[in-house]
Amino acid sequence: MEGGQYKPLTQSDMVAIHNAALEALETIGLADAPPSGVAHLTGSGAIEGADGRIRFPRALVEDMLAQANRSITLSARDPAHDLELSGNRVHYGTAGAAVHLVDVASNSYRECGVQDLHDAARITDVLDNIHFLQRPMVCRDITDNLEMDLNTIYGCCSGTMKHVGTSFTDPAFVAPALEMLHMIAGGEDKWRERPFVSNSNCFVVPPMKFATESCQVMEACIDGGMPVLLLSAGMAGATAPSTVAGAITQAVAECLAGLVYVNAVKPGHPAIFGTWPFGLDLRSGAMTGGSGEQALLTAGCAQMHGYYGLPGGAAAGIADAKMPDMQAGWEQMCSNVMAGLSGCNMIYEAAGMHASLLGFCHESLILGDDIIGQALRCVRGIEVNEETLALDQMREVCLGGPGHYLGTDQTLSRMETDHVYPTLGNRASPKEWDELGKPALVPNATLRKEAILAAPSRARFDPVLDRAIRERFTIHLPE
Structure with a gap:
């Protein structure tokens, strides 16, 4: 799925955050790098101050980006x-x-x-x-x-x-x-x-x-x-x-x-x-x-x-x-x-x-x-094209048709593409819900959990590999 539709920050907001972050790195820096990290960072152009903090010149950050x-x-x-x-x-x-x-x-x-x-x-x-x-x-x-x-x-x-x-x-x-x-x-x-x-x-x-x-x-x-x-x-x-x-x-x-x-x-x-x-x-x-x-x-x-x-x-x-x-x-x-x-x-x-x-x-x-x-x-999001605008459906249904879209070819063919159906979320009427024994969300989730865990895991290791791992390492999970 591709997101990116929601943008709480404007372009100028993002530029301001970027510049503030670069200023923080250049003037405040970070403390407590291990000796190996100090070597890697200073070798690339970072500066270790007398206070032990590593500071990052703007050009260094831009080069690494x-x-x-x-x-x-x-x-x-x-x-x-x-x-x-x-x-x-x-x-x-x-x-x-x-x-x-x-x-x-x-x-x-x-x-x-x-x-x-x-x-x-x-x-x-x-x-x-x-x-x-x-x-x-x-x-x-x-x-x-x-x-x-x-x-x-x-x-x-x-x-x-x-x-x-x-x-x-x-x-x-x-x-x-x-x-x-x-x-x-x-x-x-x-x-x-x-x-x-x-x-x-x-x-x-x-x-x-x-x-x-x-x-x-x-x-x-x-x-x-x-x-x-x-x-x-x-x-x-x-x-x-x-x-x-x-x-x-x-x-x-x-x-x-x-x-x-x-x-x-x-x-x-x-x-x-x-x-x-x-x-x-x-x-x-x-x-x-x-x-x-x-x-x-x-x-x-x-x-x-x-x-x-x-x-x-x-x-x-x-x-x-x-x-x-x-x-x-x-x-x-x-x-x-x-x-x-x-x-x-x-x-x-x-x-x-x-x-x-x-x-x-x-x-x-x-x-x-x-x-x-x-x-x-x-x-x-919303798909907008000639098919989804549905003018042909409107003509068929409204001009001499049944007056509703239930059961039309388009409705049936797009059921799975236009709509998401919850696995456990209950959309029954109160009467149907009562007839089904008033199913509750969390108990049904427990039932599904038990069904999943009762089946073999497809990710389980080959017995020969599993034995080799258990011989090499202390594994606490029961076989």
């Missing part, structure tokens, strides 16, 4: 699910690294584990409107960080054939993870040809500081041929300016610094411009992922991605609501529609996220597929 990769394809294990990120192409997926699972049956939260993550991957694999799986939960049942990172990859990749995004807690963990990915791919050469996992990298700690270990992870991932998401996640009013324009400006500045970093390490390496500023409720200090401000932040960021012509990603679809209820529905729909209409390439956290990213819900993931289906219909 010129050599950045502008057309990225994120591969999937199944090529049918490859994601082309050029232009205003829109893709929705998960993310969030929640620490709790939402249990709708008991109306409560519990710590999530590797089985929950694997189940989310399996559900994602069969949902038409969820295009990729970035780790939506943390494996809280695995205390060793290396084993957690490796089991995250195993749990995701054995659950879905779609593109996977993940993080690493230590630079030293990238090498064994790549070893596992080489095994899954069938060799390092095949992995490098089609890397089906990307690194979600929080390379900055806003405001305007590099995250030292994450930068080292990023360098290791670049060396290993893994695409990276340059993720800047400031909180407006706390770690970013409280204004929408200011939060976007800081996120743009930080991601431009990351873009310079990536291209200093390896020119043209696939990198997603991940401006993820979040809203904040200044009355309580709580994150407001489901707010109108969040929708504007994401849409404005998407416009800036387009301004630079860079593949970009931002966050939408987050619910502050604790359960999949009416509040969750309006929160998820608002930002998902605006993000899609703005032409954001990668819309993260678009389904399943509750409690401002603290909780993930399998049922909400399934219901989110319906929400995103409607959002994508909005993105697709």
